[in-house]
Amino acid sequence: MSACLTVWGLLPVLLLGAVATAEITAGAFVLAALIGMTLAVAQRLHWYPLRIAIAIYVDVFRAVPVLTQLFIIYFGLTEIGIRLDPLPSAIVGFGINGGAYLTEVFRAGLESIHQGQMEAAQMLGMTRLTALRIVILPQAVRVVLPPLGNFAIGLLKDTALASAVAAPELMFRARTLVDKTFLATQIFTTAAAIYLAMSLPLGYLTRQAEARFSRGRR
Amino acid sequence: MTSGPTGEPAPAVLVEVIGLTKRFGEIDVLKEVDLSVRVGEKVAIIGPSGSGKTTLLRCIAHLERPTSGHVAIGGERIGEKLVNARWREMSDREIARIRTGIGMVFQRFNLFPHLTALENVMLGPTRVLKYSRAEAEPLARGLLRKVGLAHKAADYPEKLSGGQQQRVAIARSLAMQPRLMLFDEATSALDPELIGEVLNVMRDLARDGMTMLVVTHEMKFAEDVADRVVFMDHGRIVEEGRPHELFRSPSHPRTQAFLRAVVDRQAMTETPAS
Numbered sequence: 001m002s003a004c005l006t007v008w009g010l011l012p013v014l015l016l017g018a019v020a021t022a023e024i025t026a027g028a029f030v031l032a033a034l035i036g037m038t039l040a041v042a043q044r045l046h047w048y049p050l051r052i053a054i055a056i057y058v059d060v061f062r063a064v065p066v067l068t069q070l071f072i073i074y075f076g077l078t079e080i081g082i083r084l085d086p087l088p089s090a091i092v093g094f095g096i097n098g099g100a101y102l103t104e105v106f107r108a109g110l111e112s113i114h115q116g117q118m119e120a121a122q123m124l125g126m127t128r129l130t131a132l133r134i135v136i137l138p139q140a141v142r143v144v145l146p147p148l149g150n151f152a153i154g155l156l157k158d159t160a161l162a163s164a165v166a167a168p169e170l171m172f173r174a175r176t177l178v179d180k181t182f183l184a185t186q187i188f189t190t191a192a193a194i195y196l197a198m199s200l201p202l203g204y205l206t207r208q209a210e211a212r213f214s215r216g217r218r
Numbered sequence: 219m220t221s222g223p224t225g226e227p228a229p230a231v232l233v234e235v236i237g238l239t240k241r242f243g244e245i246d247v248l249k250e251v252d253l254s255v256r257v258g259e260k261v262a263i264i265g266p267s268g269s270g271k272t273t274l275l276r277c278i279a280h281l282e283r284p285t286s287g288h289v290a291i292g293g294e295r296i297g298e299k300l301v302n303a304r305w306r307e308m309s310d311r312e313i314a315r316i317r318t319g320i321g322m323v324f325q326r327f328n329l330f331p332h333l334t335a336l337e338n339v340m341l342g343p344t345r346v347l348k349y350s351r352a353e354a355e356p357l358a359r360g361l362l363r364k365v366g367l368a369h370k371a372a373d374y375p376e377k378l379s380g381g382q383q384q385r386v387a388i389a390r391s392l393a394m395q396p397r398l399m400l401f402d403e404a405t406s407a408l409d410p411e412l413i414g415e416v417l418n419v420m421r422d423l424a425r426d427g428m429t430m431l432v433v434t435h436e437m438k439f440a441e442d443v444a445d446r447v448v449f450m451d452h453g454r455i456v457e458e459g460r461p462h463e464l465f466r467s468p469s470h471p472r473t474q475a476f477l478r479a480v481v482d483r484q485a486m487t488e489t490p491a492s
Contacts, residue, residue: 116326123317
């Protein structure tokens with residue numbers, strides 16, 4: 001009973017952590033989506049040096065654990081004079097890492113759109129870039145929404161790793177509290193419940209977005 | 219300059235294809251094709267599948283890059299330009315500018331499925347010609363009316379029949395006010411009962427004086443509408459002439475064989491209906 005009350009008392013601290021978790025997730029998601037979308041479009045412009053650079057980025061950042069990347073950004077960059085706080089470090093780290101995955105996701109999305117759409121747009125006098133932006137990308141977004149939703153939920157959970165660079169997110173707060181109170185079961189279960197409460201709406205939002213983007217489609 | 223029978227100067231050449239060769243891998247799909255089309259002229263291109271008709275049209279639109287030879291639209295080469303007395307490849311932007319003057323209608327319609335019929339027609343004027351919505355909408359509605367689909371403006375392509383989709387696609391091309399329209403087997407993907415409505419729109423367009431290059435299997439349409447029929451086979455123009463001459467008395471054996479096969483098939487499909 002008293003343990004329950006204690007956890008209740010600790011809840012505000014955990015929720016504060018949840019806010020940081022949400023910030024890292026949202027920030028990294030936006031960054032990753034922007035990177036993924038931009039690079040996937042750039043890949044289709046038939047400019048070889050750029051295509052090779054993008055391929056290297058994707059391969060390298062997918063192949064190195066995100067924790068390692070976080071350490072490099074948080075600890076490593078200080079040596080060359082770039083000092084980022086834990087929260088921005090986490091956003092940049094997850095964003096760049098996620099960007100590599102989303103480049104592939106968006107590439108698959110763009111490739112799923114029939115070549116005839118590009119040609120029809122070009123015959124209206126659009127350049128390839130304009131056609132990609134105005135005609136192809138909006139259709140591709142609909143295709144990539146399910147994997148994008150998956151990515152967002154995965155990202156939300158992975159942000160727990162940011163505790164390793166002292167970002168004051170949910171798991172960081174939870175562990176700090178457990179160190180003080182030794183209420184491991186109660187606190188970690190509460191943290192789990194908070195993660196669940198954040199992930200489930202994400203799944204719902206994805207389905208809403210899919211419905212919205214499906215206009216004109218069966 | 220040549221002159222017509224009345225002594226008036228013949229209209230200027232709009233499309234000039236010179237020595238056009240297109241190779242895919244080991245196969246020459248087009249071999250040294252020459253063709254010129256005058257302003258206002260309607261040219262039908264017929265021939266067996268694989269004869270290079272579609273590739274010719276796609277090269278004219280520069281959707282395919284010629285292996286050798288070139289295409290000029292209104293005197294300007296599409297795809298290459300003269301820089302310091304040497305022919306250089308054009309930028310995407312320059313090609314896009316030339317394409318604004320060319321409308322193309324595809325076999326598979328290629329309407330944008332995420333946009334309504336009206337939005338499909340408005341997209342070119344608003345995004346390329348930089349018209350305001352207030353300018354583009356009446357234009358688009360007018361064109362939908364012209365193709366008989368004013369009442370379908372708010373529908374998405376999937377709600378439309380193939381014939382309706384193709385008419386929207388024609389309206390979409392016309393919205394750019396092109397001086398040349400290319401039709402790539404515009405009715406080949408349609409159910410037989412929907413072909414007529416699309417051909418009628420094309421007939422209207424021909425009557426309005428549009429310069430048209432039409433790849434088609436509709437021999438009746440070619441005969442009625444075209445000023446000139448071009449028969450292609452194995453990547454070459456085998457024979458060309460006025461429709462009634464080419465259809466009534468083709469001189470080349472390949473043309474004769476092709477027309478016989480097509481007329482037999484069309485006669486067979488038409489008999490039960492009449």
